[in-house]
Amino acid sequence: MKHMFDRAKIKKTDIILIILILIIAACSFLWYRYQGTPGAAVEVYLDGALTATYPLEQSAEYELTGAHDGHNHLVIADGKASITDADCPDKLCVKQRAISKNGETICCLPHKLVIKISGGMENELDAVTN
Amino acid sequence: MSDNDNIINDHSIEKSTSGKVAFKGLLLAFALILSYVESLIPFYFGIPGAKLGLANLAVVLCLYLFSAGTAITVNILRIILSGFLFGNMFSILYSLAGALFSFVIMLGLKKSGKFSIYGVSVAGGVFHNVGQIMIAAWVVQTVSIVFYLPVLLMAGLLTGLLIGIIASRIMPYVSQFKERIK
Structure with missing residues (x-):
């Protein structure tokens, strides 16, 4: 039963996915700021x-x-x-x-x-x- | 990950129909409680229909403990029930769109085998919000609502990551419980 208490480990692809989402969020945010004219x-x-x-x-x-x-x-x-x-x-x-x-x-x-x-x-x- | 696969491939629960029904009912009740807690939190992103998406925890657990079919059934039942209990017809429509979209993505990432429960959960959170904003843009016939995308992406990322961490922590205990009802 020892294996039951092992947690899933984060994979490299997970980190890539998270970074990708962060980049998209940052880009769209900056684009919105740049486009923001009165x-x-x-x-x-x-x-x-x-x-x-x-x-x-x-x-x-x-x-x-x-x-x-x-x-x-x-x-x-x-x-x-x-x-x-x-x-x-x-x-x-x-x-x-x-x-x-x-x-x-x-x-x-x-x-x-x-x-x-x-x-x-x-x-x-x-x-x-x- | 191979250890987790062992747990997932363990179909001992399939032998007992009543045990299976009871366990899935518990997961649905858990999802409803999360929806209720979510309706109590006055958290607002500035876009209609967007929520934290805490109930995705129950969906992720269903996906990893049972099959895709069980997860989608619990998901749809959860949305309809929580819509009648805490929301309205609009909230059912948006939740359904977001949930189905995120579910397809989560299932795809899980089946690919390249992502762990963390990545699957993060994708679920993010695409839930993306699905909802797409429906909102379609309903009001305006694409400028997409301005809210950065906020929604960040919110989906954070709740998705949180849900992934919680799910990976409670998975071993829940699957142990699942083993017992043979």
Whole structure:
């Protein structure tokens, strides 16, 4: 029964896998930082279609209507956009941090709603998104 | 690793149907408890549907103690039950997508024989999150959600590694228990 208490040993391939994941994470993080230029407009997408565009520099509050008659309260203040209140079951859109950089998003999956920063300098990712 | 193979190839439990059912039921209950603990932790990555993935520990154990079939059955039952208990229909959809994707990867790495339980578990954690983000991107029809990828990769890596370490530590004891129910 001695062999029963032996633990599995880490293999070289495991370490290679871990390093590979770390490299991918670091690269995508750096790429995101590099791409992060300040945006100019707040775009609202419902089910993938653009429904409204608001200026980012103008502080205001908007009431958005998503899928299943859901409501999300969008607040634009100090050049940042955030959802402060919503009636979706998980409220994850409210928990997501305020966005201000080009390409950043807040999404509410239950309402199929995406708030996205655009404008400023067009970057590669926007071309892909559109 | 050859010692572990001995444990895996030991099909003594297959002789006793009731013992097998009870043991797999215990693993499912274990997975559900992990899902419950996870629902209590207010841990949030900034992307919808992403969680720590603690329940993967039960799936990894199933994969190494029993067969791929048992592991996938426990996995799917765990998601449906925990979805009804602690989540909603959305969480079932995302969990299912992430779980199936990560399971296929884990099974592939295990079958290749080139990775130990640590590598398999890390891949499971990482691809669980990758699967979920892909479904999220598809639902909202936006690829910019992929911005959250670095955070999700790191989170999946850390929980995967932790689960691999825990699984390798408790495997010898659980398989000893498995030996007893002949």
